Amino acid sequence: MRRATITQYLIEQQRKHGNVPPELRLLIEVIARAVKRIGHSVTQGALADMLGSAGTENVQGEAQKKLDVVANEVLVEANLWGGQLAAMVSEELERPFIIPSEYPRGKYLLLMDPLDGSSNIDVNVSIGTIFSVLPCPEGREPDEQAFLQPGRNQVAAGFAVYGPSTMLVLTVGHGTAAFTLDRDLGTFFLTREPIEVPADTAEFAINVSNMRNWEPPVKRYIDECLAGKTGPREKDFNMRWVASMVADVYRILSRGGIFMYPRDAKHKEGRLRLMYEANPMALIVEQCGGAATNGRTRILDVQPTALHQRIGVVLGSKNEVERVTAYHR
Ligand code: AHG
Ligand code: MN
Ligand code: MN
Secondary structure (H helix, E strand, O other), rough: OOOOOOHHHHHHHHHHHHOEEEEEEEEHHHHHHHHHHHHHHHHHHHHHOOOEEEEEEOOOOOOOEEEHHHHHHHHHHHHHOOOOEEEEEEEOOOOOEEEEOOOOOOOOEEEEEEEOOOHHHHHHHEEEEEEEEEEEEOOOOOOOOOOOOOHHHEEEEEEEOOOOOEEEEEEOOOOEEEEEEEOOOOEEEEEEEEOOOOOOOOOOOHHHHHHOOHHHHHHHHHHHHHHHHOOOOOOOOEEOOOHHHHHHHHHHHHHHHHEEOOOOOEEEEEEHHHHHHHHHHHHHHOOOOOOEOOOEEEEEHOOOOOOOOEOOEEEHHHHHHHHHHHHHO
8 A cells, every 4th residue: 555655745735625735735745755864863873872861951950851951952943944834833942943034034033842751862762843833913013922822723733753764744634644654765654533532431641640739620630530430430440641642642542542731739730831832732632533632721721821731731621621620610
């Protein structure tokens, strides 16, 4: 069977839905190329001196790993020349990087978590890259304000997983597709489409070390899961926590489940970032028939107030997400 490339998939999407003009396709192709380069560095690991910390901090006061810095540079550099972007922001950049006027400027805004799962870099566990594309409001400077749009405005979102295979998961608003990198050919090929997240599940993902800080609805939900067959849910639940959102979400896209990093007494706003973690993942999961809320409201409807804003995240199998959200009401 001949498998589609990313380019062919996007051309087909444009033909069917008119949602991928050539500039958006080119932007996604540039991101996919950058992802290949990052994946190569990840695979090289210690051989290319890619492990360990960079000795610097990002805007959020978090220690940066060498790969955080490398991945950010690769993505920024790759997108600087392309002509599809007006500006980009990243977890590793304090302010939006506005495309300098000597370069061609496009009409999109790119938001990214260049390297997700930093704590797993040095232990050889799956990590990834997350990105989100917003339209730049017409006739205005692509400053911070231009980025503060709700996630439902995203025209594309995706993430890469650098795991046993390098994969790229992508949505342009009509379903979600997964591509696997053929390392010999250097090409991503479509390997899963459509992706459907089952509405029910018996598997949850949460960092239980935060339990003492949880709000009562979260505590109630997890207690009920742990009670298993003899509890109110009348079935046993399994637990997984990779601590790389990309890997945890990919598992949910594969066999269902619920992923939670709720706000709690320690993470008062939540731990994950709205603009380049929660929003792209929420769009992808919704496009697979799942749901994503902050425990109270749909993530894609949240009006952002700051670039690096954090938010509670509950996403995955629809009926489970609705249950947790109902417990908060
Ligand atoms: P990042 O490496 O970009 O800072 O993101 C890490 C995130 C996410 O991938 C993961 O789900 C979560 O942090 C893990 O948090 P804990 O270390 O608290 O489990
Ligand atoms: Mn992250
Ligand atoms: Mn990161």
